[in-house]
Structures are given as structure tokens and as C-alpha cells.
Amino acid sequence: MFNSLLLGPILFPLLFVGLMWFLESTERERAEKTLELPVVGAHYAPSLIRFLEQQGALIQPEPEDPEQMVRNQEVPVVLRILPEYPEQWEQGLPAPVEVLSDPSRQESNASIRRVKGLLFGYGQQIGSLRLQLRGIAPQLASPIMIKDVDLSTPKSRAILAMIFLPYVLMITAFTGATHLAMDTTAGEKERKSLEPLLINPVPRWQIMSGKMITTMVFAMASLALTLIAFRIVLPFLPVGAFGMDLTLGLNTLLMILLVISPVAILAAALLTLLASFAKSYREAQSYMGLVILIPMIPSLIFMANPIKAEAWMMMIPLFSQNILIGEIIRGESVMLSWYAMSIASTLIIGLVLAMMAATLYNRPKLIFSGS
Amino acid sequence: MIVVKDLRKSFGDVKAVNGVSFEARDGQITGLLGPNGAGKTTTLRMLYSLLPPDDGEIRIDGLDPTRDAMEIKRTLGVVPDSRGLYSRLTARENISYYGQLHGMSKQAIRARIENLTETLDMDDFIDRRTEGFSQGQRVKVAIARAMVHEPQTVLMDEPSNGLDVMSTRALRDYVRGLKHEGHSVVLSTHIMQEVAALCDRIIIIAKGEVAADGTAEDLLQRSGCDSLEDAFVKLIGTEEGLLAGHCSIPCYSARSFSHCSSSA
Numbered sequence: 001m002f003n004s005l006l007l008g009p010i011l012f013p014l015l016f017v018g019l020m021w022f023l024e025s026t027e028r029e030r031a032e033k034t035l036e037l038p039v040v041g042a043h044y045a046p047s048l049i050r051f052l053e054q055q056g057a058l059i060q061p062e063p064e065d066p067e068q069m070v071r072n073q074e075v076p077v078v079l080r081i082l083p084e085y086p087e088q089w090e091q092g093l094p095a096p097v098e099v100l101s102d103p104s105r106q107e108s109n110a111s112i113r114r115v116k117g118l119l120f121g122y123g124q125q126i127g128s129l130r131l132q133l134r135g136i137a138p139q140l141a142s143p144i145m146i147k148d149v150d151l152s153t154p155k156s157r158a159i160l161a162m163i164f165l166p167y168v169l170m171i172t173a174f175t176g177a178t179h180l181a182m183d184t185t186a187g188e189k190e191r192k193s194l195e196p197l198l199i200n201p202v203p204r205w206q207i208m209s210g211k212m213i214t215t216m217v218f219a220m221a222s223l224a225l226t227l228i229a230f231r232i233v234l235p236f237l238p239v240g241a242f243g244m245d246l247t248l249g250l251n252t253l254l255m256i257l258l259v260i261s262p263v264a265i266l267a268a269a270l271l272t273l274l275a276s277f278a279k280s281y282r283e284a285q286s287y288m289g290l291v292i293l294i295p296m297i298p299s300l301i302f303m304a305n306p307i308k309a310e311a312w313m314m315m316i317p318l319f320s321q322n323i324l325i326g327e328i329i330r331g332e333s334v335m336l337s338w339y340a341m342s343i344a345s346t347l348i349i350g351l352v353l354a355m356m357a358a359t360l361y362n363r364p365k366l367i368f369s370g371s
Numbered sequence: 372m373i374v375v376k377d378l379r380k381s382f383g384d385v386k387a388v389n390g391v392s393f394e395a396r397d398g399q400i401t402g403l404l405g406p407n408g409a410g411k412t413t414t415l416r417m418l419y420s421l422l423p424p425d426d427g428e429i430r431i432d433g434l435d436p437t438r439d440a441m442e443i444k445r446t447l448g449v450v451p452d453s454r455g456l457y458s459r460l461t462a463r464e465n466i467s468y469y470g471q472l473h474g475m476s477k478q479a480i481r482a483r484i485e486n487l488t489e490t491l492d493m494d495d496f497i498d499r500r501t502e503g504f505s506q507g508q509r510v511k512v513a514i515a516r517a518m519v520h521e522p523q524t525v526l527m528d529e530p531s532n533g534l535d536v537m538s539t540r541a542l543r544d545y546v547r548g549l550k551h552e553g554h555s556v557v558l559s560t561h562i563m564q565e566v567a568a569l570c571d572r573i574i575i576i577a578k579g580e581v582a583a584d585g586t587a588e589d590l591l592q593r594s595g596c597d598s599l600e601d602a603f604v605k606l607i608g609t610e611e612g613l614l615a616g617h618c619s620i621p622c623y624s625a626r627s628f629s630h631c632s633s634s635a
Contacts, residue, residue, distance in 0.1 A: 193455030196513070199419055200472035201444035 076108030170295035176222025181271035219264035378427035402570035448522030507538030
């Protein structure tokens with residue numbers, strides 16, 4: 001029982017830190033690695049090749065089947081200089097080169113960017129020289145100068161990484177309660193202790209409520225532990241490399257806990273309701289495997305398609321918490337009415353589910369579905 | 372005092388209980404005897420208000436389980452077929468929990484557990500976790516938690532199931548003790564020796580109906596058999612024989628018996 005309570009809070013933050021370390025180190029490795037570049041038709045453009053070599057690229061001999069090489073993932077990029085290159089070059093026309101790559105493979109993106117950057121740099125250099133030879137100031141060919149002014153604060157950049165946190169918290173609200181929800185309903189049936197329990201002079205809805213409240217307390221404890229665990233591991237994150245400010249103050253933690261608590265209630269009610277249908281602990285477990293997908297849906301939508309938060313979204317449980325926690329971490333101020341709407345809508349749905357569960361316990365069939 | 376009149380309960384097309392009537396008096400042990408699936412457990416479940424009857428009437432000391440469920444539960448001590456204990460709790464904690472559910476005070480629970488520990492001879496294991504208890508120990512704890520609130524009427528569903536000889540003897544002694552204290556005890560069983568050894572009144576149930584009702588001697592006399600076992604087989608067997616189209620036992624049919632007992 002305590003294993004299931006502690007597993008999430010220990011596992012998720014470690015997973016998070018591990019993931020960040022991995023991302024950071026592979027990104028750095030790619031940037032520092034020498035660029036190995038097979039070139040087809042290198043003899044058509046000796047000066048370009050010289051330039052590439054000067055820039056640190058390791059020119060590889062001409063491959064037999066460059067397309068196949070890229071497809072087989074032997075190399076991320078192959079450069080092909082076409083036969084008409086020298087002729088076009090002589091005439092001062094754009095000389096064609098091809099960059100063969102498969103951008104759908106994430107890991108080759110860094111190499112593609114570097115090759116294109118080098119080619120662009122070479123083009124710029126030659127272009128300027130040509131203009132100068134004709135007595136024209138090269139600046140004339142650059143009518144606009146683009147300057148990036150980054151207005152994201154280190155805190156708001158943190159959201160990129162911390163989008164993970166609402167996701168983990170949603171799952172924890174459900175997983176933290178799962179074991180208890182199953183043990184108090186399906187488990188009690190399996191142990192054959194439900195029938196004797198119901199013979200006591202206590203209304204069934206009270207027994208049901210007791211089970212749900214216990215489940216909720218566990219879900220909340222699991223959430224609180226997860227937040228504390230995140231607070232502890234965050235200083236160990238390689239955040240500098242990402243230019244992010246990842247700190248969770250006590251106030252932030254409490255706000256997040258307040259926002260997510262109704263989800264724990266919703267989860268406890270839903271899990272208890274579903275587990276009540278199950279004949280055995282094992283059957284209940286198979287339901288739970290599917291239920292765990294529910295908290296993932298809003299997070300996945302939000303990850304795939306980050307949308308601007310609007311008031312009506314606060315009416316949707318799980319979704320609203322995702323948005324609110326995001327805003328809290330970004331350090332944005334959120335309207336109090338949004339908090340109220342999110343908490344109220346989630347609580348109402350939780351209560352409806354709890355009442356359904358309570359009515360279910362009034363059905364005599366419930367007791368016998370186990371035997 | 373339990374009075375049951377024409378009790379009926381169906382599950383879908385299956386008529387589990389189909390017109391059962393009997394009385395169980397205070398200071399008597401009443402045995403519901405019948406083969407597996409005869410409707411004993413369903414009858415008991417209706418008595419302790421776990422199941423609502425489809426039809427018929429139940430009065431336990433004047434109370435109706437369908438209307439006064441909470442009140443009935445306070446006056447009943449039930450050892451159901453399911454005897455699940457909480458394995459992480461000790462025997463004492465299991466019993467004490469039920470006492471709390473009955474709204475008893477801590478002192479009252481403590482005193483009562485002392486008393487039950489002595490009567491049921493539970494000294495050796497009262498403070499042990501129930502995980503790994505023997506069947507005999509489990510039944511004792513199940514009985515103790517059912518009796519914690521000193522109920523007047525006691526219902527036991529197959530109490531001797533899975534018990535060894537010594538445990539069975541202890542159980543019988545305990546049930547006899549309850550009878551002498553003036554409790555009304557109803558127990559269901561499919562074991563002949565049990566009713567013969569214990570019961571003042573035997574109600575034979577087969578296929579959801581009362582096949583016969585009376586004392587052990589009544590039944591022997593009426594069936595003309597030497598042993599209760601023969602009488603039982605005759606009553607149940609005849610009914611089944613009739614349904615199957617054979618008429619192997621000539622003199623008495625189950626129908627005439629139930630007619631006999633209800634007119635007597």
C-alpha cells in the first residue's frame with residue numbers, strides 16, 4: 001500500500017531529472033562533434049570544399065549510393081554538387097548543390113542545420129566579394145537587418161520543461177488513489193469481508209463515503225509528496241544550459257496543490273465507482289489500466305497543441321488544472337474566478353460520480369457479483 | 372423470535388426461495404437443513420436485510436427487515452457465509468471494529484471482548500494478526516465479532532464449514548450456551564449430524580421450498596425411517612425422483628410431508 005503511495009513521488013522526479021540530463025548532454029554532444037560530410041562531385045567545387053574544411057567539416061569520399069546511405073541512417077547528411085555547378089558558377093548564376101537528408105529523424109536536425117549554415121555562409125561571403133569586385137557596397141544587398149529580441153523570461157521559458165509537471169501530477173492524482181480504491185471495493189469483495197461489513201447497522205452510503213474519503217486522502221498525500229520531491233530535485237537540474245529559471249517556492253507549491261486537489265477527489269470517486277463493478281482485484285486492475293489514460297488526454301493535447309487559455313476551458317476538469325498549473329509555474333497572475341471555476345466544476349463532477357458510487361452500493365447485486 | 376411467511380426471491384428465472392415459511396423461537400436452536408443450492412443462504416440473507424424479498428413477510432421480534440433494516444441489524448448477530456477478516460488487524464481489532472460500528476463505547480467493547488475471549492477460548496490468538504489463522508480460529512473471530520453487541524437473535528450460515536472435530540465441538544458447545552441464555556439461534560447446514568446433535572427444530576429446505584418441518588423425532592416418525600439421514604434423503608430424493616419421472620419411494624412424497632407439517 002505504501003509502495004504505491006511512494007512510487008510516484010520518487011519515480012517521476014527522478015525520471016524528469018534523468019530526461020533533462022539526457023536531453024542536455026545529447027544536444028551538447030551533437031553541437032561539439034565534428035561534422036562528417038560525404039560529398040558527391042567534390043571536384044566540381046574545389047573552393048567550396050576548401051571552405052568547408054576550413055570551417056572544421058571532415059569531408060568524406062564520394063559514396064556509391066548517397067540516397068540509400070541517408071535512408072539506412074548511415075549518415076545524417078550527404079552533400080551533392082551537381083555537374084552544372086562549374087558552368088553556372090562561371091556565368092555568375094546560382095550554382096546548384098543538393099543537401100540529402102531525412103528531417104523526420106530528430107537526431108539528424110543538428111547536422112542538417114550545420115551544413116545549411118555553412119553553405120549559406122559561403123554563399124554570403126562569395127556574394128559580397130562579387131559585389132565588391134563590381135564596385136558595389138555589399139550592404140546594398142542586405143536592405144533589412146533582423147535582430148532577435150527575446151522577451152521570454154527565464155521563468156516563462158521554464159514552462160517548456162515544466163509542461164511535464166502538470167502531466168505527472170494528473171497521473172499521480174489517479175495512481176496514488178488506485179490501489180486503495182481497488183482494495184476497499186474489489187479487494188473487500190475478494191476477501192469476503194464486504195458482506196459481514198454491510199450487516200452492521202451503518203447505512204451503506206456512509207460505508208461508501210468512508211472508502212472514498214480514505215482514497216482521496218491517499219491521492220492528496222501522493223500529490224503532496226510528488227510536489228515536495230520535485231522541489232527537492234529541481235536544484236539538480238541542468239537548467240543553465242536551457243536558460244531557464246526553475247524554482248518552486250512554497251507559495252507556488254501550495255497554489256498548485258490547491259488547484260490539483262479537486263482532481264484527487266474526482267479521481268477517488270471515479271476509481272471507486274469503477275472498482276465497485278469489478279468482481280476481483282485482478283479484474284479491477286485491468287479497468288485501471290484504461291482509466292490511467294484519462295488524465296493523460298488533456299496533457300497530451302496541451303503538449304501537442306499549446307493553446308491560449310480562455311475562461312470556458314476552466315469548466316473542463318483536468319484540462320483546466322493543466323492550464324492553471326502552467327500559468328502558476330510561468331509566474332503569471334491568474335484571475336481568481338478562473339481558480340473558482342476550475343475547482344467548482346471538478347468538484348461538482350466528482351460529487352456526481354461519488355453519488356453514483358453510493359447508489360451502486362445500495363444495490364444488493366453489488367455484494368454478489370463477487371461470489 | 373423469527374416468523375417467516377411465504378418468503379419468495381428470484382434471481383432472473385431462478386426461483387431461489389419459493390414460498391418458505393417457518394418460526395424460530397427464543398431459547399431454541401432452529402436448523403435450516405438442505406442440499407447445496409436449496410435456498411438456505413438466500414433465506415438467511417433476506418432475514419438479515421441484505422436482500423429485499425420479492426414477496427412474503429419477515430418479523431424478527433416484531434421488526435420488518437425491509438422497513439427497519441438499521442433496527443434489525445442492531446438486534447441480530449450474523450455469521451454469514453463470507454467470513455472474511457481483515458488480515459492486517461489482530462483478532463481483537465477485528466472484533467473491536469465491529470463494536471465501534473455498532474456504536475458501543477470503548478469500555479463496553481473491552482469488557483465484551485474479555486468475555487468472548489474466555490467463552491470462545493481465544494486467549495492464544497486474540498492479539499495476533501488474523502493473517503494465517505486456521506479455519507477454526509477464523510470462525511471463532513467471526514462469531515465473536517457478530518456477537519460483540521450481545522444480539523438476541525443469532526443467524527449462522529454453515530458455521531461448521533471447514534472445521535475440524537475439536538473446533539466443531541467447541542462451536543456446538545457455544546451454540547448450546549446461547550440457547551440456554553435464551554437466544555433464538557438459526558443455523559443453516561447441509562450436515563445431518565449437526566442438526567441431529569444441536570437443533571430443537573429442523574426445517575428441511577429443498578429447491579427453495581420447505582420440504583418438512585419439525586423436531587428430529589417428528590421427522591423420523593413421519594418418514595418411517597430409522598435415521599435422520601435416511602429421512603432427509605427420502606424427502607429430498609423423492610421430490611427429485613418425481614421430477615425426473617421415477618417413483619422409487621412409494622409411501623411418502625415431499626408434498627404430503629409439507630402438507631402434513633403445515634396442517635399439524
